[in-house]
Amino acid sequence: MGTTIGSFADIIGEDRKARQEHSWTGSFLDYLELVRQDPSIAKLAHARLFEAVTKAGVTELGETDDPRLNRLFGDERLKVYRYFEKDFFGIERSLAQIVRYLHSAALRGEESRQVLYLMGPVGAGKSSLVVKLQRALEEAEPVYAIDGCPIAEEPLHLVPVHLRRSFSDVLGVSIEGELCPLCRHRLDTEFNGRYEDVPVVRVAFSRHRRQGIGVVPPVDPNNQDTSVLIGSVDISKLDRFSESDPRALDLSGAFNVGNRGIVEFIEVFKNEPEYLHTMITATQEKFVPAPGRHGTVYVDCAIIAHSNEAEWQKFKADHTNEAIMDRIVVVKVPYNLRLTEEIKIYEKMLRESQFRAHIAPHTLEIASMFAILSRLEP
Structure with missing residues (x-):
């Protein structure tokens, strides 16, 4: 029994040590030095997700000697991603298309401003695929974020616009995005504009804690409240702050929560088209409206939606939805036939x-x- 307890203690100790190594706290100046040494620290959401999926390794399906696979795929050189190989079977084409989308989006191609939409029959594994992608982020390295920011935003947003080109040249990264209303208020009031003193911490992704992973379930068409997506004004704080004060904001919407990571839309076309306009704005402009009268909030996230084929056909048949369809990358997830x-x-x-x-x-x-x-x- 002593040996068993000792082995458990070793496991716990090793895990605690690993977590302590991942934790980090410093000033914005300290963070700039880290980015200068390793610019990949400041990668955007699609690039982070692509790296998390591909780091397990890649093989080519065409390298097999199985004559059945050669007849099935011919000369097509499909890539098989080891991250998926123990959980998904017979949908190599779909997985390759998903990773191809992530790769192009990571390179800031047009896909970075489009929604990844998984379409297929019931039980084909669409939801499981999204959960697997979310788990890839949970297993990835924590990200650096402004301490106390409700949306865990990129610290480089602290750099003033007129200095960003100079900072980009030194750091070797492209700086995009703006401070959220709350961080902008804190910078002016708590730090007197001295952005170099703003503390930076590391934040891990977690679906259940709503950190870097947001989920949008189908909403009742008769009660579609955009606060599910963009947050709201916290009424309980209005006795202390005015409605125009950023401290009264409750940035807990899916796009706020999913910043730096993934926002999942479950059964996306069960929502009214008007409800999807915020999703399209976030995709194209990388901004969503802030609650109340607080302008906009920058969001950096991979938007992944899914539904069954019948709902897609119904949505596609309505010509008024063409603007939304133009911003969607469709990946079919079929039943396995092997x-x-x-x-x-x-x-x-x-x-x-x-x-x-x-x-x-x-x-x-x-x-x-x-x-x-x-x-x-x-």
Whole structure:
């Protein structure tokens, strides 16, 4: 028993030591020195997500000697990303398209200003894919953010506009974005404009703590409140601050929470088109309206939406939605149609379950054949 307790203590100690190594606190000047040494620290959301997905390794499907795969994919050199290989089977094309989108967006191509939309039948794995991408951020290195900022924004936003070109030349990074209303107020009142003294900390991503990962569920069409997306004015603070005071803001909307990371729209087309205009503004302009009379808030996030094919077809049939459709990158997530991959899916389900019953030989093969045949169209 002593050995077991000791091993647990070692695990806890190693974890605590690793967390302490990831924690960091310093001034903005200290942060500038870190960026000068490693400009990748200040990467944007798409680049951060792309790196988190690809760091596990990449192989090419065309390198296999399996004649069935050669017949299926021909001369197509699909890349297989090891980060997904233990959880998703038979959708290599979809995964390659997702990572291709992230790569282009990371290079600040047109995709960086478009929504990634996963479309497919019920049960194809769209939600699981988004959760896997969110987990990639949770496992990634924490980001540096202004201490006390409600949206954990990039500290380089502190650099005045007229000095940004000079800072960019020295640091080797491009500076974009503006301070949120609350940080702008703090800079003027707490620090008297001395942005070099503003404290900077490291912040980890967490879906459950709503740090860097925002989720927007379907909203009742009769009660669509944009505060779900952009936050609101905290009524409980109005006895201390005026409505025009940034300290009265509650920046807890999905775009505020998902800044620097991911904003997920679940069953996106169940919302009214008017409700999606904020999403398009965030995609194209990288800004969302601030609650009340506080201008706008800069947001840097990868917007990922998903729904089933029927809702997509209904949305696409309405010509008034063309402006929104033009800003969407569609990735189809189909059912798997390969027997070997379907068997892997069932084997994974059994491993993750608590079923311990004996399974007769070839049961999984027969079940997989039946499932695939039920998905084929005449």
